[in-house]
Amino acid sequence: MKRLAVLLSGRGSNFIAIHDAMLRGEIPGAEIALVLSNKADAPGLATARERGLISVAIPSKGMKRDEHDQAVIAELQRAEVDLVILAGYMRLLTPAFIAAFPQRILNIHPSLLPAFPGLDAQHQAFDYGAQIAGCTVHFVDEQMDHGVIVLQRAIAVNPDDTAESLSARILHEEHIAYAEAIRRVLSGNYTICNRRFIPKKN
Ligand code: GAR
Numbered sequence: 531m532k533r534l535a536v537l538l539s540g541r542g543s544n545f546i547a548i549h550d551a552m553l554r555g556e557i558p559g560a561e562i563a564l565v566l567s568n569k570a571d572a573p574g575l576a577t578a579r580e581r582g583l584i585s586v587a588i589p590s591k592g593m594k595r596d597e598h599d600q601a602v603i604a605e606l607q608r609a610e611v612d613l614v615i616l617a618g619y620m621r622l623l624t625p626a627f628i629a630a631f632p633q634r635i636l637n638i639h640p641s642l643l644p645a646f647p648g649l650d651a652q653h654q655a656f657d658y659g660a661q662i663a664g665c666t667v668h669f670v671d672e673q674m675d676h677g678v679i680v681l682q683r684a685i686a687v688n689p690d691d692t693a694e695s696l697s698a699r700i701l702h703e704e705h706i707a708y709a710e711a712i713r714r715v716l717s718g719n720y721t722i723c724n725r726r727f728i729p730k731k732n
Pocket of ligand 1: 538539540541542543544545574617618619638639640648649650651701704
């Protein structure tokens with residue numbers, strides 16, 4: 531069994547979608563070893579607890595970034611985690627964190643990268659007048675919202691969309707994309723050529 535850690539800071543809808551996909555057997559050979567948050571009151575952490583998963587809070591407030599990351603790394607190593615899933619974990623990772631899990635950290639971002647990195651990507655896309663929006667699952671590297679892309683899903687921006695309706699439809703795509711991307715990565719059935727994630731033909 532591959533052991534996943536899900537890191538989150540907020541409501542945790544991506545975590546829930548991943549766990550639901552697992553319960554439906556759609557991510558074979560994987561289990562969630564722990565759910566970790568930098569916020570003790572994150573609703574996603576409460577959900578993890580309700581679902582009987584190991585949940586850990588390591589509050590980041592008042593802690594130096596590298597000290598906090600060291601504490602998180604230690605927790606992940608103790609849990610013998612194979613893959614780290616960032617699901618609305620609103621923290622930049624230090625190089626030490628990334629080095630501890632090389633090509634083993636995934637993130638989801640609510641835009642078609644490299645467009646609209648950073649905060650509030652859905653609003654950025656809407657305000658810019660983009661006609662295509664979507665989400666990206668990517669490996670995490672030392673630059674923000676930058677690593678190798680595993681999977682993207684695109685949707686049209688409708689003329690009657692608001693930033694909120696657009697965000698909701700992107701979120702729906704995120705929930706499909708993340709489970710699929712994790713499945714692809716765990717299969718090991720891919721190569722990375724320069725920045726391109728290339729699934730191997732069976
Ligand atoms: C998601 O939309 C995710 O793509 C975004 O935060 C939200 C978390 O929602 N992440 C980022 O913007 C990272 N740069 P969730 O807690 O319901 O999964």
